[in-house]
Amino acid sequence: MDRVGDLALFLRVLDLGSITAAAHSLDLSVAVASQRLKRLEKELGVRLLHRTTRRLHPTPEGAALAEQGRVLVEELETLGAGLREAAQEIAGTLRMTMSASFGRQYVSPRLPAFLARHPKLRLSIHLSDNVVDLVSEGFDLAIRIGALDDSRLVARRIAPNRRVLCASPDYLRRRRRPRTPDELADHDCLLLFGSGGRQDVWRLGTPTGGEVAVRVQGRLESNFGEVLRDASLAGEGIVIHSLWHVADDLRAGRLEVLLPDYPLTTTAISAVMPQRRLVPPRVRAFTEFLIEEFGDDPPWERGLPC
Incomplete structure (x- = not known):
């Protein structure tokens, strides 16, 4: 009644x-x-x-x-x-979570400009490479990199996430540069692992448009991309990295791209939110801000040779 x-x-x-x-x-x-x-x-x-x-x-x-x-x-x-x-007002507290490396490297430097646009808004930022449950943890928004699995969430693409195989010049001097994907099995590879387990099967495209899968191995693995980046810079092996993570290293020659004719699948950097009939203006505003800042020509890709 x-x-x-x-x-x-x-x-x-x-x-x-x-x-x-x-x-x-x-x-x-x-x-x-x-x-x-x-x-x-x-x-x-x-x-x-x-x-x-x-x-x-x-x-x-x-x-x-x-x-x-x-x-x-x-x-x-x-x-x-x-x-x-x-x-209708962009105000209140925007609670969001994102990759620690990406958040620190690319989002954090842009937060003052966003806050200046919206003086009534407060930000609460959670940096973690762990995938948290947005609904149960009470987050308005997540910035996620790669494939998305949770059907309870709505995603909006912010920028492409191109990935490359790379290694340091020192490693390549000591070890033979791989010429085909099959040769990766004979190299030290740096492995990422997460909730889905160890990512030791690398899938690469072929010049003819197909795909080849290679099982790789190595002495070092981590769930944190910064550890793998440090190891690759130190000459410990070959690694898969997102371009945003190693763009400066590639420009400076500290890392070199391998097997450019066998590209890795491009995924996406996405703004992810719980399913809602009405998206809060603060969430919409931040998503639009990131698309404006990154978009299809993200700053980390500009001037790269690959």
């Missing part, structure tokens, strides 16, 4: 002096308005109105309900108006 709506109708009847006038003002039929008033009286167990020849008047119980109920209705109307206004 719509108790608040029925109460608002009762108050309108008192203000306008008739059920007919109140019904017309609320775009209701007189019959429906009368039924709703009877329903309210039945639920409360008291008579609320009595008629004179010219006007409806409240009973003592009706007058008491009007006195206390008007405050309630007005407070609810004020709350509703405030929520509608807030729904």
